[in-house]
Amino acid sequence: MSVSFPDKEKKRVEEIIEHYPQKKAAIGDVLYLAQKQFGHISPEVELYVASLLDLPASYVHQIVTFYTMYLENPVGKHLMLLCNNVSCMLCGAEDMLAKVEKKLGIGPGETTKDNKFTLWTVECLGACEMAPCLMIDDKLYGNLTVEKLDKLLDSVE
Amino acid sequence: MAKVKLITRFFEIEDANLLPIYEANGGYAAARKVVTESWPPDKIFSTVKAANLRGLGGAGFPAGMKWSFVPKDAEGPKYLVVNADESEPGTFKDRHIMLKAPHLLLEGAIIAACSINAEDIYIYVRGEYYQPTQSLERAIEEAEDAGFLGKNIFGSHKNIKVHLHRGAGAYICGEETALLSSLEGFKGWPKLKPPFPAVKGLFSKPTIINNVETLSYVPIVIDKGPEYFAKLGVERNGGARLFGISGHVKKPGVYELSLGTPMRELIFDHAGGVRGDRKLKAVIPGGSSCPVLTADEIDVNLDFDSLAKIGSMLGSGGMIIMDETTDMVKVLLRICRFYAFESCGQCTPCREGTGWMTRIMERVASGEGTSQDLDDLYDVAGMIGGNTICPLGDAASLPVLSFVKKFRAEFEAKVSAAKVPAASGKKSAGEEI
Numbered sequence A: 001m002s003v004s005f006p007d008k009e010k011k012r013v014e015e016i017i018e019h020y021p022q023k024k025a026a027i028g029d030v031l032y033l034a035q036k037q038f039g040h041i042s043p044e045v046e047l048y049v050a051s052l053l054d055l056p057a058s059y060v061h062q063i064v065t066f067y068t069m070y071l072e073n074p075v076g077k078h079l080m081l082l083c084n085n086v087s088c089m090l091c092g093a094e095d096m097l098a099k100v101e102k103k104l105g106i107g108p109g110e111t112t113k114d115n116k117f118t119l120w121t122v123e124c125l126g127a128c129e130m131a132p133c134l135m136i137d138d139k140l141y142g143n144l145t146v147e148k149l150d151k152l153l154d155s156v157e
Numbered sequence B: 001m002a003k004v005k006l007i008t009r010f011f012e013i014e015d016a017n018l019l020p021i022y023e024a025n026g027g028y029a030a031a032r033k034v035v036t037e038s039w040p041p042d043k044i045f046s047t048v049k050a051a052n053l054r055g056l057g058g059a060g061f062p063a064g065m066k067w068s069f070v071p072k073d074a075e076g077p078k079y080l081v082v083n084a085d086e087s088e089p090g091t092f093k094d095r096h097i098m099l100k101a102p103h104l105l106l107e108g109a110i111i112a113a114c115s116i117n118a119e120d121i122y123i124y125v126r127g128e129y130y131q132p133t134q135s136l137e138r139a140i141e142e143a144e145d146a147g148f149l150g151k152n153i154f155g156s157h158k159n160i161k162v163h164l165h166r167g168a169g170a171y172i173c174g175e176e177t178a179l180l181s182s183l184e185g186f187k188g189w190p191k192l193k194p195p196f197p198a199v200k201g202l203f204s205k206p207t208i209i210n211n212v213e214t215l216s217y218v219p220i221v222i223d224k225g226p227e228y229f230a231k232l233g234v235e236r237n238g239g240a241r242l243f244g245i246s247g248h249v250k251k252p253g254v255y256e257l258s259l260g261t262p263m264r265e266l267i268f269d270h271a272g273g274v275r276g277d278r279k280l281k282a283v284i285p286g287g288s289s290c291p292v293l294t295a296d297e298i299d300v301n302l303d304f305d306s307l308a309k310i311g312s313m314l315g316s317g318g319m320i321i322m323d324e325t326t327d328m329v330k331v332l333l334r335i336c337r338f339y340a341f342e343s344c345g346q347c348t349p350c351r352e353g354t355g356w357m358t359r360i361m362e363r364v365a366s367g368e369g370t371s372q373d374l375d376d377l378y379d380v381a382g383m384i385g386g387n388t389i390c391p392l393g394d395a396a397s398l399p400v401l402s403f404v405k406k407f408r409a410e411f412e413a414k415v416s417a418a419k420v421p422a423a424s425g426k427k428s429a430g431e432e433i
């Protein structure tokens, strides 16, 4: 097998498993760990995670495809999640999408040519009081205007 | 009836997310009392029952009563699960609690765990909540170091461990049985009840699931006494809750109001009224699955029973305000797409029905619809509700039924403006789409 965790991550897998009376329950966090380590969950990574948890690879695949936050395919350096649920829509999410499309030249599901940004439109991020809002990687940005968004995109390294 | 500061008190104290500050403001007194005075389970749940604390995740089930359903003679481990999945569109209150008062939640969870003799608490946090997760991680560490969590808590013989579990992006995992499936390492598929989780839940053991906010009120109930809490609200709806208000409103945010406060007071006094002083058109009272209210229906009090009486729900307390410029057809399409995307696919009426409704709504919204479409929409919605394992089916159909009924003229205008396709004829929803 060509993918494998370094020792530190291997230890972390053991720690995660300890939180549950059944090994299978650790799959969620182990997948996050794998995603961090390998960038996305390729079939090879699925196989590796399956071996760590004594599960069939097909089982791991089911989990990866059921949940939206496990990446089956590579994304750009930054993953942008633009909320377009009701409150954000009422407060201008469509203008935000148009701005991103114009400035970066990508639509939902696409990645910029320089591989810097991947854009997803997503459901309510639980931050409707800051509508319209988006996340870039693990950070939340709210109360956006077209101007603020423009500056924000420029500020991302 | 008005604004109160029970949970939000901690939002206003600087650094109340940190243990020393939380403790200096009375934090952990309730849990310490319950643990060191060895309150028996009955005493805990009868206190919470007397306070009329309702479940604030959406369904409003009385909290103390739920805890009493765990069989007393059950052997082996029991679990308390905290529902921090907060994904119902329009809802954001739990995020504020986890960020600003994580110890209040932990304290409430400790007390609830004592009431069912659970030694393990799992907090299921939605995956996108990175900062709230970090805030909880830190709080758990602080509480463990202080001896409030872990072995022999507060110097007693009790052991309570808290485990954080991150979700991974699936709205359905907020539904309690789906959440348990997900926690066990399965897909987030809901299960039929009975057996109820209180009897056979996580890892097949007795399990109580409560929302973040419900548990956060528990220390307050113990501190202030159940009579105080019950009296603050109205009959059967004790105390207060956090209302999240967003959309076309001047001051969106979280407001803590006693239950029974008039809706008008929240919208116009606390949240400043409609943005741009436009006219109010509609309100979704408690998350996107609740039947919509017209501007004429907002003279209602904010408690579970009053909203049920007018055919809607208080739900998660996430209120969405829409002004006169709002295109209701577009909003409903947005809601339909959400439920179609989030249906777990297990039950046919929900899996297929949410897709049908979305495709019909796409047609209506794009001006290609017919009035037959509106009738079909109504029929399909009627066939989903009540015919599924979990209430996501109802959550998807209630908005459709209420939007089309209450804003029929707007929907009619959209379809009558549309050119009628040649040889359309009457078709069943199934074959047409």
Ligand SMILES: Cc1cc2nc3c(=O)[nH]c(=O)nc-3n(C[C@H](O)[C@H](O)[C@H](O)COP(=O)(O)O)c2cc1C
Binding pocket: B054, B055, B056, B057, B058, B059, B060, B061, B063, B083, B084, B085, B086, B087, B088, B171, B172, B173, B174, B175, B176, B177, B209, B210, B211, B212, B214, B215, B390, B391, B392, B395
């Ligand atoms: C589709 C669906 C989604 C739900 N999402 C949530 C949620 O995100 N958070 C929550 O606390 N409850 C949610 N619930 C309600 C839970 O099933 C459950 O009633 C609640 O967690 C119980 O806690 P409580 O009694 O303290 O309210 C959802 C229910 C359904 C049907």
Ligand code: FES
Binding pocket: A083, A084, A085, A086, A087, A088, A089, A123, A124, A125, A126, A127, A128, A129, A131, A133, B089, B090, B091
């Ligand atoms: S609708 Fe965008 S955060 Fe809730």
